[in-house]
Amino acid sequence: MTKKYRSPVLDRRNFVKIVTSALGSLMAAIIGLPVIQYFISPAFGKEAGDDWISLGSLDDYPLNTPTLFNFTLTKINGWEKSSQSYGVFVLREEGQDVIVFSDVCTHLSCRVNWDEEKDGYYCPCHAAWFAKNGEVVSGPPPRPLDRYETKLEGDQLFIHLREG
Amino acid sequence: MAQNIFNWLDERLDLQGIYNTVLDRKVPKVNWWFTLGSASLFLGVMQGITGILLSVYYVPTPDHAYDSITYIMTGVKYGWLIRGMHHWGASLLILTAFIHMLRVFFYGAYKYPREFTWITGVVLLISALGMGFTGYLLPWNQRSYWATTVGTEIAGTVPGIGDFILRVLRGGTDLSAVTLSRFFSLHIWIIPLIVMATVAIHLYLVIRLGISNIPDQDS
Numbered sequence A: 001m002t003k004k005y006r007s008p009v010l011d012r013r014n015f016v017k018i019v020t021s022a023l024g025s026l027m028a029a030i031i032g033l034p035v036i037q038y039f040i041s042p043a044f045g046k047e048a049g050d051d052w053i054s055l056g057s058l059d060d061y062p063l064n065t066p067t068l069f070n071f072t073l074t075k076i077n078g079w080e081k082s083s084q085s086y087g088v089f090v091l092r093e094e095g096q097d098v099i100v101f102s103d104v105c106t107h108l109s110c111r112v113n114w115d116e117e118k119d120g121y122y123c124p125c126h127a128a129w130f131a132k133n134g135e136v137v138s139g140p141p142p143r144p145l146d147r148y149e150t151k152l153e154g155d156q157l158f159i160h161l162r163e164g
Numbered sequence B: 001m002a003q004n005i006f007n008w009l010d011e012r013l014d015l016q017g018i019y020n021t022v023l024d025r026k027v028p029k030v031n032w033w034f035t036l037g038s039a040s041l042f043l044g045v046m047q048g049i050t051g052i053l054l055s056v057y058y059v060p061t062p063d064h065a066y067d068s069i070t071y072i073m074t075g076v077k078y079g080w081l082i083r084g085m086h087h088w089g090a091s092l093l094i095l096t097a098f099i100h101m102l103r104v105f106f107y108g109a110y111k112y113p114r115e116f117t118w119i120t121g122v123v124l125l126i127s128a129l130g131m132g133f134t135g136y137l138l139p140w141n142q143r144s145y146w147a148t149t150v151g152t153e154i155a156g157t158v159p160g161i162g163d164f165i166l167r168v169l170r171g172g173t174d175l176s177a178v179t180l181s182r183f184f185s186l187h188i189w190i191i192p193l194i195v196m197a198t199v200a201i202h203l204y205l206v207i208r209l210g211i212s213n214i215p216d217q218d219s
Helices: A012-044 B002-013 B015-022 B032-054 B065-074 B079-106 B115-137 B142-155 B162-170 B177-209
Strands: A050-057 A067-077 A080-091 A099-102 A113-115 A120-123 A128-131 A136-138 A149-153 A156-162
Touching: A012 B032, A012 B079, A050 A067, A080 A156, B002 B015, B032 B079, B032 B177, B065 B079, B079 B115, B115 B142, B115 B177, B142 B162, B142 B177, B162 B177
Parallel strands: none
Antiparallel strands: A050 A156, A067 A080, A080 A099, A113 A120, A120 A128, A128 A136, A149 A156
16 A cells, blocks of 8 residues: 555645536536527528519619519528518609619508509508609608619619618 | 625525535445436436527427427527537436446345335436437427337327327327427426426435445345
8 A cells, every 4th residue: 555645735625626616617618608609699690681682674664654563582580481572663764773662651661552643652551642753742751762772784673672 | 705795694594504414425435336326417407408498499389390400400509519418418318317226226225214215216217218208209300200109109009098098198199289299398397397306305315314335245
């Protein structure tokens, strides 16, 4: 039997305490840090709502009459697929750049309709009128109809859809 | 400051007494086989923690169960780690608990006055197997679906009351959304509550009665 060595600074009991708490803290950190990521990562995922959407050939849209174009985009949140439909008015006028308006009323997000006779967009929810160029004529909306950034590739019209 | 707070609490709660009773109790000279109870407890706590974390994203319906797990595995950061620990920890827990039982059996540690500790251990082992059986269905993939089909079918072969057991397990004649929902409830509420209560009794008895010696030739 070898002679027992006793450390003057650290007895067996304290050595075990220190090793146990060090290993315990290490394990807690290895598990705990990924858990934080596990909780917050879905909050900062890649958003699907930033894309150029094709509206087809510019020549398909009549001159001087705002024309409604509807499309549907599919979004995936986690494990759930959801579709959202969008409506945009394409206004093409002689000698001017094409303008694309959202059909969402700037008041409370109802959909506006083009009224040919009154020469304006009408929102049925609170009787708001927008002029052909999107400016507010009457009613509660706080600002003109939203416009999309547009680009032409050949005769193909695209709008930049961005959310949030 | 910290010492003052500790003293204040200790005077009222006898924290030092709890520490002495729980951690500084006298134990005979034992070997590594005696660590398996603690290992099982540790794994059980880990199963609880990782299970709670999985429930953040998991959805127990046929429409979304599989997709939500795919999301955990690929869409969430470190989801693979959390689920992996829950998956492998489950198998490991059965292993450590079973070897723990073998040690108690072969050392005769279940004898007087520890019979009731053994009985609570049996409840815990059966509960652990129940957790395994119910948890296996939750991913709702082909393997879990058919494993549960076969498992409940086996329960159905009990003479006389077999059909009754099978229907109660499945919540009807078919394996369905009802089955998934009740297995989920069993897995996260009912069996865990049984386990926690039983573990409390098991540990109380271990502390109260102390642990047994390794038997020698005289015993």
